[in-house]
Amino acid sequence: VAQGLVICDLSISLDGFIAGPDQSADQPLGIGGRRLHEWHFSPKNEVDRRFTHELLEPKGAVVMGRNMFGPIRGAWDGEWNGWWGGDPPYHAPVFVLTHHARDPEPMAGGTTFHFVTDGAASALAQAREAAGDKPVLVAGGAQTARQCLAAGAVDELVLHVVPAVLGSGERLFDDLGGLACEPLEACASPAATHIRYRVVGR
Amino acid sequence: VAQGLVICDLSISLDGFIAGPDQSADQPLGIGGRRLHEWHFSPKNEVDRRFTHELLEPKGAVVMGRNMFGPIRGAWDGEWNGWWGGDPPYHAPVFVLTHHARDPEPMAGGTTFHFVTDGAASALAQAREAAGDKPVLVAGGAQTARQCLAAGAVDELVLHVVPAVLGSGERLFDDLGGLACEPLEACASPAATHIRYRVVGR
Numbered sequence: 001v002a003q004g005l006v007i008c009d010l011s012i013s014l015d016g017f018i019a020g021p022d023q024s025a026d027q028p029l030g031i032g033g034r035r036l037h038e039w040h041f042s043p044k045n046e047v048d049r050r051f052t053h054e055l056l057e058p059k060g061a062v063v064m065g066r067n068m069f070g071p072i073r074g075a076w077d078g079e080w081n082g083w084w085g086g087d088p089p090y091h092a093p094v095f096v097l098t099h100h101a102r103d104p105e106p107m108a109g110g111t112t113f114h115f116v117t118d119g120a121a122s123a124l125a126q127a128r129e130a131a132g133d134k135p136v137l138v139a140g141g142a143q144t145a146r147q148c149l150a151a152g153a154v155d156e157l158v159l160h161v162v163p164a165v166l167g168s169g170e171r172l173f174d175d176l177g178g179l180a181c182e183p184l185e186a187c188a189s190p191a192a193t194h195i196r197y198r199v200v201g202r
Numbered sequence: 203v204a205q206g207l208v209i210c211d212l213s214i215s216l217d218g219f220i221a222g223p224d225q226s227a228d229q230p231l232g233i234g235g236r237r238l239h240e241w242h243f244s245p246k247n248e249v250d251r252r253f254t255h256e257l258l259e260p261k262g263a264v265v266m267g268r269n270m271f272g273p274i275r276g277a278w279d280g281e282w283n284g285w286w287g288g289d290p291p292y293h294a295p296v297f298v299l300t301h302h303a304r305d306p307e308p309m310a311g312g313t314t315f316h317f318v319t320d321g322a323a324s325a326l327a328q329a330r331e332a333a334g335d336k337p338v339l340v341a342g343g344a345q346t347a348r349q350c351l352a353a354g355a356v357d358e359l360v361l362h363v364v365p366a367v368l369g370s371g372e373r374l375f376d377d378l379g380g381l382a383c384e385p386l387e388a389c390a391s392p393a394a395t396h397i398r399y400r401v402v403g404r
Contacts, residue, residue, distance in 0.1 A: 014383065015375035016218045161363075163399055167379020173217035177369020181216065186395045188385035193397050195390065197365055 004060050004131045006124065006153055008138040008145050010172060011036040011160040011192070017169035018142050023067065028083060030169050036162045039191035047189040051160065058091040058110075060131025063123050065144035066098040069113065084111070093130045095123040097144055120147035142170040149176055149199065157181060157197040178202045206262050206333045208326065208355055210340040210347050212374060213238040213362040213394070219371035220344050225269065230285060232371050238364045241393035249391040253362065260312075262333025264296040265325045267346035271298040271315065286313075295332045297325040299346055322349035344372040351378055356401050359383060362394040380404045 012018050013036060020030030029037065040052040070083055084107070088094070091110040102115040116123040127136045138148045148154050173179070181197035188194075214220050215238060222232030231239065242254040272285055286309075290296070293312040300317050307315040318325040329338045340350045350356050375381070383399035390396075 014381070015373075015378070161397070163383035163385055165375050165378045165381035167375075167377075171217075173367050173369075175369075176217070176367045179216070179367035181365035182392050183365055183390035183395045186388040186390035186397070188388035188397065190384050193385045193388045193395075195363070195388070195395050 003128065004133050004135040005155040006128070006136045006138060006148070007059075007156045007158060008148060008154045009055055009158040009160075010140055010145060011039070011162055012172055013162055013164055013166040013169070015165045015167065016171050016173055017166040018140060018145070018172045020166055020169040023170070028067070032164075032166050033169065035164055035166075036160075039160060039162065039189065043191075045189040045191065047187045047194065048191055051158075051187075051192075051194045054158075056089055059137040060134025061092050061127035062090050062094040062137045062139050063120070063127050063144065063148065064094060064096055064139040065141045066096060068139060068141050068144070069094075069096040069098070087111075088113075093127070095127045095130075097123050097147075120144065121151055121153070124148060124151070124153050142172050145172060146174065146176060149179060150202075152199075152202060154199050156184075157199055159195045159197070160192040161195060162192050176202075205330065206335050206337040207357040208330070208338045208340060208350070209261075209358045209360060210350060210356045211257055211360040211362075212342055212347060213241070213364060214374055215364055215366055215368040215371070217367045217369065218373050218375055219368040220342065220347070220374045222368055222371040225372070230269070234366075234368050235371065237366055237368075238362075241362060241364065241391065245393075247391040247393065249389045249396065250393055253360075253389075253394075253396045256360075258291055260293040261339040262336025263294050263329035264292050264339045264341050265322070265329050265346065265350065266296060266298055266341040267343045268298060268300040268302075270341060270343050270346070271296075271300070289313075290315075295329070297329045297332075299325050299349075322346065323353055323355070326350060326353070326355050344374050347374060348376065348378060351381060351401065352404075354401075354404060358386075359399040359401055361397045361399070363397060364394050378404075 020033035023030040039048045043049045043052045087108040088111040095114050105113040180200050185196040222235035225232040241250045245251045245254045289310040290313040297316050304317040382402050387398040
């Protein structure tokens with residue numbers, strides 16, 4: 001069976017942060033972090049629209065961290081279904097890395113959240129199997145992306161480099177020394193420089 | 203009189219370092235830092251050749267830090283003329299930021315090293331005056347580039363983003379929170395993604 005690519009797609013500041021500091025339920029992207037997503041929240045340019053379309057195109061499966069699923073809480077309350085409302089934009093199985101076991105949550109539009117408590121490698125394996133020959137999206141946050149990159153499990157890293165310096169926040173590349181990539185494509189808009197890398201090793 | 207652009211042109215790792223750790227006289231670019239310059243030391247690609255040509259094209263004047271001029275020593279010994287040999291590649295006045303006053307050093311090929319002890323703003327002002335309507339190159343290292351960017355004195359920032367993660371070294375963007383740029387152009391080769399930014403403010 002052909003295997004789909006594992007693609008990690010992230011918006012990042014010029015100085016390497018994928019979220020601002022002080023992430024919270026009120027400010028899930030951290031202070032200044034929303035700025036990193038303007039290029040796809042309100043694309044103003046043909047280049048940004050192309051990458052927005054690619055980001056939102058349904059994948060075979062998605063892997064994300066706990067904080068990307070929903071706000072930081074001590075424990076699940078059994079009611080909350082994440083940031084994404086009743087019809088999340090994934091339209092595919094989403095594997096959420098967490099320490100709290102929970103039954104799968106099927107949502108409208110084909111998204112089902114699965115909760116994985118035994119680590120990134122397991123989440124990736126489950127996502128790969130669910131995706132078949134379609135791509136798997138590693139959606140973030142930083143810790144999840146780092147774990148998948150460190151495990152050598154990512155085929156393509158797509159960075160949307162936003163031309164702003166955040167100064168602090170959550171860095172993507174901490175503890176990934178030695179990671180090597182090959183740029184396949186780069187396009188600039190005023191809002192972001194989009195670079196597609198093939199990950200070639202560590 | 204028309205003023206030339208002030209251009210800061212730097213090679214940088216995916217994780218934001220422009221030199222590796224442990225810079226020394228033997229290893230001026232730090233551990234792993236030479237990797238950041240392969241794209242122009244031995245350009246293998248039309249895109250890399252174009253940016254190499256642009257980097258080496260004579261400027262009106264150059265500003266650089268002390269460690270980029272020559273190895274780290276306690277004091278000048280009156281003999282050493284930097285890393286660059288008798289015919290440096292600048293062919294223009296070069297203003298070296300240092301704490302040690304020293305007479306100008308004229309070299310073959312039109313390069314003269316001037317030593318500036320009263321700070322980045324002064325070096326930039328002298329470089330601008332020497333350059334007339336030709337561009338001024340801010341060549342590095344990180345501290346000099348940061349000072350010039352922090353002073354709002356840089357018109358264009360050209361980054362050659364090398365697809366490798368160094369893990370440690372000297373970061374370009376520390377203490378530049380709030381800096382904002384606009385991408386004008388992006389081109390990828392296997393060795394580097396070249397991005398030209400207009401610096402729009404802080």
